[in-house]
Amino acid sequence: MLLNQIKNIFKKAKLPLNQLLESAFKGGKLEDYDFIEEQLIIADIGMETADKIIKELKRQAREGIVIGRENLLEILKKIISGILLDPIYPNEAELPLILLVSGINGAGKTTTIGKLANMYEKKGKKVLLGACDTFRAAADEQLKIWSERAKSQIYISKESKDPAAVAYETVSKGIAEGFDIIIIDTAGRMHTNDNLMKEIKKIGTVLRSKFDKPNIFSILVIDSTTGKNALNQAKEFKNVADVDAIFLSKMDGTAKGGNIITIADELKLPISYIGIGEGIDDITGFEKESFIEEII
Numbered sequence: 001m002l003l004n005q006i007k008n009i010f011k012k013a014k015l016p017l018n019q020l021l022e023s024a025f026k027g028g029k030l031e032d033y034d035f036i037e038e039q040l041i042i043a044d045i046g047m048e049t050a051d052k053i054i055k056e057l058k059r060q061a062r063e064g065i066v067i068g069r070e071n072l073l074e075i076l077k078k079i080i081s082g083i084l085l086d087p088i089y090p091n092e093a094e095l096p097l098i099l100l101v102s103g104i105n106g107a108g109k110t111t112t113i114g115k116l117a118n119m120y121e122k123k124g125k126k127v128l129l130g131a132c133d134t135f136r137a138a139a140d141e142q143l144k145i146w147s148e149r150a151k152s153q154i155y156i157s158k159e160s161k162d163p164a165a166v167a168y169e170t171v172s173k174g175i176a177e178g179f180d181i182i183i184i185d186t187a188g189r190m191h192t193n194d195n196l197m198k199e200i201k202k203i204g205t206v207l208r209s210k211f212d213k214p215n216i217f218s219i220l221v222i223d224s225t226t227g228k229n230a231l232n233q234a235k236e237f238k239n240v241a242d243v244d245a246i247f248l249s250k251m252d253g254t255a256k257g258g259n260i261i262t263i264a265d266e267l268k269l270p271i272s273y274i275g276i277g278e279g280i281d282d283i284t285g286f287e288k289e290s291f292i293e294e295i296i
């Protein structure tokens with residue numbers, strides 16, 4: 001069921017390659033790179049990423065590696081496979097595992113946390129959520145609803161408004177009470193962006209300085225339908241949050257696969273999970289190879 005659903009989502013993201021292949025091999029020669037590039041851009045691949053793919057195709061053609069239709073597809077698959085890094089997952093052997101979840105406003109952080117909490121609870125883990133989005137008044141309430149759905153627990157600070165302090169309190173409670181997984185929700189927008197970035201960085205710094213070698217896995221949530229502007233904003237999180245992997249949300253709403261390749265290329269981070277709906281079970285690992293098979 002889920003597999004079919006994901007296949008269909010990936011299928012929708014198919015690149016328009018047939019037409020371009022016909023054109024590219026007119027006369028048995030690969031001659032129309034501009035047309036290929038145009039098609040990649042129509043499929044929502046960003047200019048720079050498309051350019052990179054075309055340059056690589058040209059190089060391989062010059063070296064006689066690209067020789068025909070079938071082989072062009074295989075080479076395109078390889079190039080895209082190189083752009084999409086292999087997914088990586090947190091080390092669950094060392095508990096508690098702390099998942100730090102960041103991303104711009106509306107990316108899907110809180111929803112994703114609900115899904116992750118549910119996933120771990122179903123695996124028999126004891127999960128604690130930390131309400132560190134202290135910027136929005138309604139954020140605690142929203143996280144609480146997800147916590148109840150996932151049958152996990154939540155820590156909301158009565159006094160602290162400083163996200164790093166709340167994160168510290170959450171992890172302290174998590175360790176004292178033997179939780180396996182601690183998931184930290186964060187804000188996506190503050191008075192100024194600079195302020196937000198400092199807050200996010202401080203959470204990691206405080207946890208690393210107050211606890212002995214905490215097992216932190218940092219997840220950046222990105223809306224898969226995101227445009228260039230939001231992507232540039234998301235990029236800012238990469239360094240301040242020490243991001244390990246991307247959670248690509250709203251894949252169910254993505255029409256084009258190119259954007260996903262662009263996101264991976266621009267951020268140079270592995271896509272490890274995808275969100276495929278608003279429900280608690282709408283989460284799965286990112287099957288890179290099957291994604292590539294479906295889009296090409």
Ligand SMILES: Nc1nc2c(ncn2[C@@H]2O[C@H](COP(=O)(O)OP(=O)(O)O)[C@@H](O)[C@H]2O)c(=O)[nH]1
Nearest residue numbers: 105106107108109110111249250275276277278
């Ligand atoms: N269709 C769809 N909607 C999603 C998905 N993940 C999150 N959303 C929706 O995106 C909106 C913003 O989500 P929220 O978790 O509040 O984002 P946050 O601001 O980053 O915490 C909500 O309406 C969610 O239901 C997904 O995988 N698919």
Ligand SMILES: [Mg+2]
Nearest residue numbers: 109110133139
């Ligand atoms: Mg939120």
